[in-house]
Amino acid sequence: MEAAKRGKTSAKVGELFEDMPFTKKHLFVGFVLFVVSVIEAWEMMLIIFISSSIAADFQLTPLQEGSLIGSIYLGMIPGTYIWAIIADRIGRRKTLMFSLLIFSVVSLFTPFSTGFAMLYAIRFIAGLALGGVMVAGYPYFQEMLPVKQRGKGLVYLSAGWPLGTLLAVGVTALFMGGESNLGSWRTVIVLSSLVGLWALMLRKIPESPYWLASKGRHEEAKESIRYLSEGRIELDNQQQLWVEPIEKGNYFTVFTRKFLKFTSFQTIVNFAFAFGYWGLYSWIPTLLAQKGLSMSQSLAFLALSTLFQIPSYIVAAWLTSKYGRKKVMVSFVALAVISGLGFAYSTDMTQLYMFNFALAFFSLGAWGVWNTWFGEIYPTHARVAGYSFGAGAQRWANTLAPSIIGMVIGWGWAFNATVTFIQVFMVITFCIILFIPETEGRILE
Known part of the structure; x- marks a missing residue:
């Protein structure tokens, strides 16, 4: 693709990403x-695997x-709200970097x-x-990808969850295996803390051009565009870059009349969906017993x-770029509900x-798909705030679900009754996403 020369006095950042080629950058x-x-x-899953050793x-x-x-999840609830405000002030990249480094030190x-x-206090x-990592990561990547690759790229980013979970299991098994490993959980914690130094790699990539343009830092935004497009x-x-709408936002922007409906919908989905997932898997050993x-x-x-879970992201990434966010998520959640009810009433190990x-x-x-979708309904000045409010709802579910299911x-509920109760939250998720607008192929405002 030849260089695109734009002779206008101003350029909308979203339109530049509509034409931008996908590059090695x-x-x-x-x-x-x-x-x-x-x-x-x-980091989020590790404490589950080492908790019994700490307890002993x-x-x-x-x-x-x-x-x-639950302590780390409880801490993430105010953390998501606080870092959303910080991210609007200092940018997506610095928020990610400082959040991960501070976590590593603590x-x-x-x-x-x-x-x-x-x-408990330290965790x-x-x-x-x-x-800060949770609220800034996905919006940041959204704002760095061409429109046509945005959905697929964000779904691939989500595949970090199962890989991170498997690494947590592997590291725990490596350092805590054997007959006697007094204090070995400490080794695992130190290693996981040092991994946070990866935050320094963020210095090698540019800030979001959307955020830079929204702050009037036009030359830096242009440099970021040049970097990404090679x-x-x-x-x-002389050109000025801009994002729409041209207005300053704050954390409460997502509760204005314009966004209140979407904020309400995505908050319900984030809580119900997280409860449906976490409520089951935090108690899976007990339920399987x-x-x-x-x-x-x-x-x-x-x-x-x-x-x-790993191939599911690959399939979902391909489907969302072909059929859009809404159709894929509606189909996947419906099939998850059917699978969950089948799991609840399995009669033998094969079915289980x-x-x-x-x-x-x-x-x-x-x-x-959801990690991609719900951040796209907000413009640049409200994107991280909207994402953080949804992320906070997820953490409330992470904190409450284990206690409620426990x-x-x-009370003596049977396996099928407990799993069916959990699936009610997945049904709520299915119903609400029907009212959220499609964003596939839309430029970010």
Whole structure:
């Protein structure tokens, strides 16, 4: 593609991305952010796999162990709201970098905890820091991709979740295997903290041109466009870049009359969808024990389910670029509900495995589409705020779901009743997404 020379006095950033070719620079940016996505999943899941060892070391009660697992998610709730404000002030790239680095430093104090209160406080603060990674990562990548590749690229970014989960399982098994590994959970925490130094790689990629243009930093925005297009889009020195609408936003912009309906819809979906996923998988070993599986068999079951999530992102990425966000997510969520009910009423191990693998495939493929979709309904000045509010709803679900599901299990609910109750939240997800507008092929405002 030859360089596109634009002689206008101004240029809309979104229209430049409509014409922009997909280059090796986009692949590099995607690689850097994909590793960040893997690290985020690793850090969020790791505490689940090492919690029993920590509990034994500190002689924690089951209630304290459960609270410790939820501490990082509880910290991410205010973290998502705080970092959304920061991201609008300092940019997407710096938010990601500072969030990951602060998390790394705070997490390093975990092995030096002298009691449960100190341990809980450190993990809560670590979650507070990690909230910035969650709110800035996807909007940042959205704003770096050409329109035609945006949906596919964001779904691929979501594939960092199963890979991060598998890495957390692998690292835990490597350092905590064997007959005697007193304090080995500390080694795992230190290693996971040091992985956060990947944040320094973010210095090698540019800031979002959308954000730069919205702040009036036109020359930097142009340089970012040149970098991403590898010089194939040329802009005159006199040209001004702009995003629509030209107005300053704040965190409460997403609650104005213009966006309130979409904010309400996406918040319900984020909470219900996260509850439907997390409520099941945070209690999967206990639920499977009701079906006669041992703890080791349950963990192997979970690992296999995670493997089935990886191809789901590839399929969802291809389908969303072909049929759009809405059709793919509606189909995947519907099939996830059917698979979940089949899992609930499985009569033998073959059905149990088959329906769970189908549930893992369709629910995570839908997550990949959703991570792309719900940030696109907002313009640049409200995108991170909108994304953070949805991310906060997810973290509320992550915090509440284990306790609520644990409560109904404690009441003596049977396996099929518990799983059916969880699937109600997936049905709510299905109903609400029917009212959210399609964004495939639209330029970002």
